[in-house]
Amino acid sequence: MDSIDWIGLCRRVVARQRELFVTSSAIAGRTEYEGRGEGGDMSLVLDRRCEDIVFEELERVLGPPGPSAIAVSEERGEVTIGSGEAAARVIIDPIDGSMNMRRTIPSHSLSIAVAGGDSMADVSFGFVHDFGADEEFAARAGAGATLDGGPFELDPPDHGLEVVGIESAEPSWIGPAIALLEGRVYRLRVVGSIAITMSYVAAARFDAMFSARPCRSVDAAAAQLIVREAGGAVDIGGLDPADARLGLDARYTVAAARRPLNLELILEAQAAGPAVHG
Numbered sequence: 001m002d003s004i005d006w007i008g009l010c011r012r013v014v015a016r017q018r019e020l021f022v023t024s025s026a027i028a029g030r031t032e033y034e035g036r037g038e039g040g041d042m043s044l045v046l047d048r049r050c051e052d053i054v055f056e057e058l059e060r061v062l063g064p065p066g067p068s069a070i071a072v073s074e075e076r077g078e079v080t081i082g083s084g085e086a087a088a089r090v091i092i093d094p095i096d097g098s099m100n101m102r103r104t105i106p107s108h109s110l111s112i113a114v115a116g117g118d119s120m121a122d123v124s125f126g127f128v129h130d131f132g133a134d135e136e137f138a139a140r141a142g143a144g145a146t147l148d149g150g151p152f153e154l155d156p157p158d159h160g161l162e163v164v165g166i167e168s169a170e171p172s173w174i175g176p177a178i179a180l181l182e183g184r185v186y187r188l189r190v191v192g193s194i195a196i197t198m199s200y201v202a203a204a205r206f207d208a209m210f211s212a213r214p215c216r217s218v219d220a221a222a223a224q225l226i227v228r229e230a231g232g233a234v235d236i237g238g239l240d241p242a243d244a245r246l247g248l249d250a251r252y253t254v255a256a257a258r259r260p261l262n263l264e265l266i267l268e269a270q271a272a273g274p275a276v277h278g
């Protein structure tokens, strides 16, 4: 799979998805549904069309005479692309932050991860593109993380827990967590895309983040590598990353901290909510 230019593939997907969002720029047009995806959520027409773009680009590079791969995607589920034994898994969330996209709130993302096996520890490439700020976060295992192709800020100042991001922010889920953070965190932010919020931790924009409820592997697979490669700490449902499976049926709470010593308090807050490990 090393022969594939993954970042080039992801950037081609971004360019095509961007055109789609320009063409469909109204809330009414973005709120057309078409049934339920394999991930369990109601599917928007645009979720499906964004996923189609990813699969079309994957089909151009996978399959004879090239390698094949198992695609794990929010709408289609698990699909083998190409014939023969699949050499890798490609974990796809065609739109992370579908509600933002639907309501024309700018922050939503494309998340793609490539893994040599079936666990979060096997992820070797992660890519998150934020269509709001038009920013690209990426990482290669062992080679560090990048923002728009360049290195992250080296050694940014430590602000303790000045800004913490919360995802899956249903009021009744986050209420108890917020109460626990009282007096310990200066400000909260709710972006609405797990992949973007985790990438913000990687970039030291946020000091930490957590999801109030379990999310799917597709939401976190790419960003968890980006955080780890940036030197941050990640918690995936309390599991060793080698035991956190990438399949669509897996559900995890996720949390991340720019400074590993801050992760404990964030996990305490997360545990105060109704979140259960799936």
Ligand SMILES: [Mg+2]
Binding pocket: 074, 093, 094, 095, 096, 097, 098
């Ligand atoms: Mg999605």
